Amino acid sequence: MIYLTLIIVLPIMAMLLKVGGMGLEEFWRIVASNRAFAAYRVTISAALLATAFNGAFGLLLAWVLTRYEFPGKRMLDALVDLPFALPTAVAGLVLVTLFSNTGWYGQLLEPNGIKVNYTLVGIAIAMFFTSVPFVVRTVQPVLEEVEGGLEEAAATLGASRWQVFTRVIWPTILPAFMAGCVLSFARSLGEFGAVVFIAGNLPGLTEVVSLLIFIRLDEYNYEAAAAMAFVMLLLAFAALLLTNALQVWQTHYANRNG
Amino acid sequence: MHKLLSAAVAALAIGSAPVLAQPTDLLNASYDIAREIFAAQNEAFVPVYEAETGTAVTINQSHAGTSTQARAILEGLPADVVTFNQVTDVERLVEGGFVSDDWQSEFPNNASPFYSLPAFLVRGGNPKNITDWGDLARDDVQVIFPNPKTSGNGRYTYLAARAWANEEFGGDEAQVEEYLTKLFSNVPVFETGGRGATTAFTERQLGDVLITFEAEVLSVRDQLGAENYQPVIPSVSLLSEFPVAIVDQVVDNRGSRDLAKAYLDFLYTTEGQEIAAGHNHRVNDETVAAAHAGTFPEVRLVTVEDEFGGWAQVTEEHFADGGLLDRVFLNQ
Numbered sequence: 001m002i003y004l005t006l007i008i009v010l011p012i013m014a015m016l017l018k019v020g021g022m023g024l025e026e027f028w029r030i031v032a033s034n035r036a037f038a039a040y041r042v043t044i045s046a047a048l049l050a051t052a053f054n055g056a057f058g059l060l061l062a063w064v065l066t067r068y069e070f071p072g073k074r075m076l077d078a079l080v081d082l083p084f085a086l087p088t089a090v091a092g093l094v095l096v097t098l099f100s101n102t103g104w105y106g107q108l109l110e111p112n113g114i115k116v117n118y119t120l121v122g123i124a125i126a127m128f129f130t131s132v133p134f135v136v137r138t139v140q141p142v143l144e145e146v147e148g149g150l151e152e153a154a155a156t157l158g159a160s161r162w163q164v165f166t167r168v169i170w171p172t173i174l175p176a177f178m179a180g181c182v183l184s185f186a187r188s189l190g191e192f193g194a195v196v197f198i199a200g201n202l203p204g205l206t207e208v209v210s211l212l213i214f215i216r217l218d219e220y221n222y223e224a225a226a227a228m229a230f231v232m233l234l235l236a237f238a239a240l241l242l243t244n245a246l247q248v249w250q251t252h253y254a255n256r257n258g
Numbered sequence: 259m260h261k262l263l264s265a266a267v268a269a270l271a272i273g274s275a276p277v278l279a280q281p282t283d284l285l286n287a288s289y290d291i292a293r294e295i296f297a298a299q300n301e302a303f304v305p306v307y308e309a310e311t312g313t314a315v316t317i318n319q320s321h322a323g324t325s326t327q328a329r330a331i332l333e334g335l336p337a338d339v340v341t342f343n344q345v346t347d348v349e350r351l352v353e354g355g356f357v358s359d360d361w362q363s364e365f366p367n368n369a370s371p372f373y374s375l376p377a378f379l380v381r382g383g384n385p386k387n388i389t390d391w392g393d394l395a396r397d398d399v400q401v402i403f404p405n406p407k408t409s410g411n412g413r414y415t416y417l418a419a420r421a422w423a424n425e426e427f428g429g430d431e432a433q434v435e436e437y438l439t440k441l442f443s444n445v446p447v448f449e450t451g452g453r454g455a456t457t458a459f460t461e462r463q464l465g466d467v468l469i470t471f472e473a474e475v476l477s478v479r480d481q482l483g484a485e486n487y488q489p490v491i492p493s494v495s496l497l498s499e500f501p502v503a504i505v506d507q508v509v510d511n512r513g514s515r516d517l518a519k520a521y522l523d524f525l526y527t528t529e530g531q532e533i534a535a536g537h538n539h540r541v542n543d544e545t546v547a548a549a550h551a552g553t554f555p556e557v558r559l560v561t562v563e564d565e566f567g568g569w570a571q572v573t574e575e576h577f578a579d580g581g582l583l584d585r586v587f588l589n590q
Contacts (some may be wrong), residue, residue: 009524034587034588062288066363095461097461097462100461100462100463100464101462101463102462102463116445116541118446118447119461122356196450197454200446200447200448200452201405201447201448201449202445202447202448203587203588204588214408214450215405215407215408217329217372217577218323218325218329218408219325219407220325220329221579224579
């Protein structure tokens, strides 16, 4: 408890105190300005895109890692955690180089009219890269624990493979899957290092909230930075409450049918 | 909980007690694209200092945007000296009580050992025929420079472009803003620092022209080949001072004032000036300047004082939230 207080609660309190120093009107002027709104829009849409992709791709990866044996599996398993270990700025630099018009991916995409660098897609890709382990690592252990017997029983009772998945496996892993998605979404909202390199940073178009906070700090405008951070904190809290609500609902659902 | 807190306070108190022995290391907090020049200055300074005092010292460098550096020092980064590219960021340290308010008279030339100016770098052969500020607002030109909101380098670019436009349009503010808006809309990506902008222009081949300090422009040309990149010095530009200061609060605490003073003095010696000029910075030492005259074309320079009424006014009018910069920045 003391750990949590010292490491998490006190810093948040300090931030709230900074916000508390300004009037409600001032706070509203900062967090509801056109520029701030554009930044929320860019950040949230990119985070949603990244999370959608992450959900699909992460689930697939978790599935492959738990259900199949193949050479290089351990290697792949270790690779999943790389985005956690890598400084995100390095990730950003690498991505922007790959997707530039002379890079490996960019030289294939750009002639076809697909521009990644300095667009919303680029921001989403950077977010996807840095948050991919969340879905895999939350779904994987649950998937491992799904009892083989349950699946066999369902199959004996005449369920098709698809039915086994949708009726038996999916409901079991859904809470973990949702939790992974929300974590990945929350992480994407705050990502800075990877995103600034690929975003383009044009105000109103490709400027993300974390950069705007950084800009406010460079203007020595601590209050404005804290106010925007507070909005992000609220969003993160809302996301976490949503996962909890989903999990509670899921447990009820499972119990009723169990 | 109470015990823990008082233990922590006690530990902090011991940690911050003045160190009596003269330290043999020094931290120089500097701006983004100054890595190379200070690496060279440090290498030259260490043997000179050792010959004079018999002490071998280590000079550590820290580089980031100067506003970021100033904020870090305000929040406890123990930098003994700052070598910035903007007066305003040193002024922040004065306000915070870290630097004495007469710092600009502590060293010659407003405490600016060398200077530069925003200049252009274009691709080999100048395919878009870019010769002056006016060309940057053309429809077929893409311009790269760092975000003025996060970079001193970018702020100089904005002010230099405005100084040119003020003259060109005879001070007609509407026309000046129209020009600047056009210029800003020609920027495909705003890197957060000067080196990032250089990388975007050279590595990623973005844009037709890079605007950055002349020192960086010439260095890129030297490193990546005169056939690939050529400098273009505009008809008029803005004197960019690189102010240095001793961080009094830190040196008094660490007992490193003599070392810090010797270090910054070295930048003004013939050897220090020679290194600065070798790294494509313009210098005030007449002999060194004459020896390097071939490197630096004549250019008419305006100053922030004459053109904009000083840094304090510039900050308030142009760079504050909702100021003139935001007007052109957000009207794209």
